[in-house]
Amino acid sequence: MRAFLIDAVVTFNFWVLFYFLALNLIYVILFAASLVEVLRFIKRTFFSDYQQILQSDMTWPISILVPAHNEEKNIVESIRSLQLVNYGEFEIIVINDDSTDRTLAKLIEAFELRRVDKVYRKSLTTQQVRGIYGSLTHSNLLVIDKERGGKSDALNAGINLARFPLFCSVDADSIIEDNALLRVVKPFMEHPGEMVAVGGIVRIANGCEVHEGRIAKVHLPPTSLPIFQVVEYLRAFLTGRMGWSVLRSLLIISGAFGLYKKSDVIAVGGYDPESDTEDLELVVRLHQYCRERKLRYRIVFVPDPVCWTEAPTTFKILRLQRNRWHRGLLQSLWRHKRMFFNPRYGVIGLFAFPYFLMFEMIGPFIEIAGYVAVPAAWALGILNIQFMVLFFVLSMLAGVFLSVAAVLLEEISFRRYNSWQDLLKLLLFGALENFGYRQILSIFKVKAFFDFLRRRRGWGDMKRRGFHKRQISSPNPASF
């Protein structure tokens, strides 16, 4: 029996080592791809290009969709901020998803809304629309008041009312930068026939100074938990999504900020109200749709259209958020299981899906099993202390390397965190996140896996407390 246990532990050790090497090799490939792409992006970015997009009649107009459920604290400020974006022709459609607070009342007061008899095309099925409001003061603002159906349902209602060929989904509790639309639309201008969706980067607003709905000064958050998330977001967006985008395997565009071709989204049936992560599910379905029809298409990430959002500041809300993200990921992987290792779906089926299965779904179990196996091996007297220490140091260093690499990409490219203090904090927290934070996230994911098996649904109670103090929930940076 003891010999068997020893064999099992040694085999497990080798298996974990192999797994670890494979995972880190993929991370290094993603980082290298991201580095090359970021450098290329910077070289190709001329400010005058954006001026031309702004001034051209040929630039596609955009419908901005803002789903809102109980957003009375910040909805008016958010819409005022959206009204100021630097873009030619756009409309803003706020979808009040049966808020029980004064969201609708505040909008009515602030923008002098009144009911209008607008022709509404039901391209996508949604919950009942109670009414459509137009603004007397802002001709490009419309508000849909509808029965509760969740964020996906709200977005689908917005798509039904949208007039323009492109729509941008924006969370009501986020702030998009002035030039974000100009930047996110550029790939559509470059590849109009092929572009299906473009995602922008989401950054964390905790600690930043907000003035009149704009980020006036960028700072790191004052507390530890959001700083860990800043490093995590940098890694996930600048290294992860950038790399996946280069490999044409981008599976996630944050619900907080993404631009889509409306006709393609309608063709796949819009957002899925049954999914916990409607953003991921939509992108997977778009890939599936295009691959099955052998269409030439692109779904890309561009790193400089910035959307600012607030990160959870307590572990309780972080747990709810990550639980939902992970459940959503598992739902989508399960629903589209026929894409696994299916050459029909190209790199998505042969690489991206297996990666998410092997490393995103199973990874947390391996990590937790490792922490359990060490004391078990010690109890059996078969713990190789030398191996354990060396492997532990290696895995921590690999984690630190990836975080620091993401900070390097930030420093090469967009440099939002200007002070030395912020930079040193980023480096420090990039190292520290491997000692506790990462493990806690793994536990959240393991719990989410069992919740998925139990078919638990929903967002949990994500409390909002107004723009400066609020906890929010939305974008999924999906760790690599």
Place this chain on the structure above:
Amino acid sequence: MEQGGPMYTFLVWAIGSFFTVFVLLVLVIVAMKSRRQWQESRWRTRRAQLEPALFKYVAGREPLETYTGGALDASDRPIVEQIFFDLSRIVSGHVIDRAHQAFEQLGFVDYYIHRLDSHRWWTRAEAAEKLGLMGSRRAIPPLVAKMDDLIPDVRVRVARALGSIGSPEAVRPLVHALRAPGRWSAIRVSGILIAAGNEAVQALLEEFYALPMHAQLSAIDIFARIRSLDTVGLLRDLLRHEQPDLRARAAFALGTIGDPGSLDLLTGALRDRAWAVRAMAAKALGRIRDESCIPALCGALADTEWWVRANAAEALKNKGERGTQALLSMLDAQDIYAAQQAVQMLQEAGVLDTLVSQLGSQEPGRRQEALEVMAKLVRLRRTDLLTEMAHNHPESSIRQRLSILLGLRLSPEPVA
């Protein structure tokens, strides 16, 4: 795992590698940030020192050295350049001429002409962009030579530079550049051709039928933006072209140009077999100041395609009083979609607000006229706005009349 064994060696080697890379990355980050901050600080200081002298120079007539107190350092080049470019955006005339003289005198033009031959495409593109901003006619020949660059981004910037210098040599290569596929190239090239005006129109007219279709579509957009009457003949011909995209774009362009002579053709296009053409024809008719097309637009309100109905309704809204009357008459239409579009446009045009106010009129005829329209809205079940007004209109008599009409039981005071 034994010390010195392959596993041990591998782990130690991997740790050493990761640690070395980690230290290197940190050093690179710190070095980059230090360098950048030093440069920014120097830039700010030097700019503050140079700006007053350069402002005096552009306002004066003496050579640059007179104001700067001697020759400028090579490291000042980007700062001086930026100051002049910033000035160029907000001023014109003599100041621009002086800035251009300075670019020549300081050797900036030669510097960027030389960089047009760089092996890095982005350096060539940047050089072309800067030469365009510097406005030196001496740069025209090397820029024209670069119109054949292999990289489209360079070609477009060269073309734009030639356009901003005001060189007619740019027009032909630009028309050629329209052939490059992609909306992005089209946007960039079109912008320059539009700025070139009539010269671009003539070149495009000559080469139109030799262009591929996507370039023809861009050319039609350019005609629409320039609004040249010289293009009307071609656009009318295109309304009969076999390609629906060309027909649709030509209809749109004729509307933008506002050519009343094309009215019959556009009215005929409302019966085109392609819905996109019908939609664009409706849009175009809304832009032409003529009311004879109103009956045809009323017919288009009952089109099977939503966009045609929407554009026809919008066009009727733009037709003034007669358009409004047509929209009001459409409330009796058998086609429910036509009636709904008419309601939406009447609301957007503010006609319903006026009619609601008429409910408080002392003249029975005007009240009756308004009530009849309201009754039609009730029949069509398009009463959201009326209900809102029944709650919130400031005049109690109007609220009362509306609530009776809508069968509502309302409070005597406005809700809002």
